[in-house]
Amino acid sequence: MKTTMCLGILSVLGVGLFSSVAVAESLSGNPKKGEALYQQHCVGCHGTTGDGLGADIKELIVPPANFRAPKSRTRTDMELYIAIKQGVLFSPMHGWADRLSDQEIRDVLRYIRSVAPFNPVG
Numbered sequence: 001m002k003t004t005m006c007l008g009i010l011s012v013l014g015v016g017l018f019s020s021v022a023v024a025e026s027l028s029g030n031p032k033k034g035e036a037l038y039q040q041h042c043v044g045c046h047g048t049t050g051d052g053l054g055a056d057i058k059e060l061i062v063p064p065a066n067f068r069a070p071k072s073r074t075r076t077d078m079e080l081y082i083a084i085k086q087g088v089l090f091s092p093m094h095g096w097a098d099r100l101s102d103q104e105i106r107d108v109l110r111y112i113r114s115v116a117p118f119n120p121v122g
């Protein structure tokens with residue numbers, strides 16, 4: 001009598017390597033330099049902690065972004081980069097392309113992200 005043994009085949013496939021590797025893009029920068037730029041140009045509106053409660057916001061019709069809120073944290077680096085470079089339409093946030101170099105924009109972006117890291121789920 002033949003006994004057929006069915007052995008469970010443990011097939012350990014190479015899964016798990018597909019973890020979504022965040023594309024580093026080319027948005028590397030120096031957060032220390034970014035902090036200095038932030039203190040110089042951005043703190044009056046976006047506040048010392050990035051909460052959008054800077055000292056100069058009383059007369060603004062559109063309040064500055066709170067970088068710590070889900071609305072900002074779910075945005076990608078590229079989206080924030082473009083907002084800094086080109087500004088936000090119909091808001092007091094003008095573009096900084098004429099005052100900051102691309103590298104400086106990346107530096108200040110890195111600083112913002114060090115205070116309020118990207119969080120895709122908010």
Ligand code: HEC
Nearest residue numbers: 041042045062063064065072080083084088091092093108
């Ligand atoms: C005059 C006030 C003011 C200044 C100065 C200012 N911002 Fe803003 N910022 C705003 C306002 C207002 C918005 C738009 C908020 C909205 O659309 O709800 C904004 C939006 C942004 C956003 C988009 C955030 C998001 O979640 O989409 C970024 C990034 C940003 N600012 C970065 C900066 C940086 C970096 C500087 C300094 C170089 C700066 N801002 C200076 C007022 C200011």
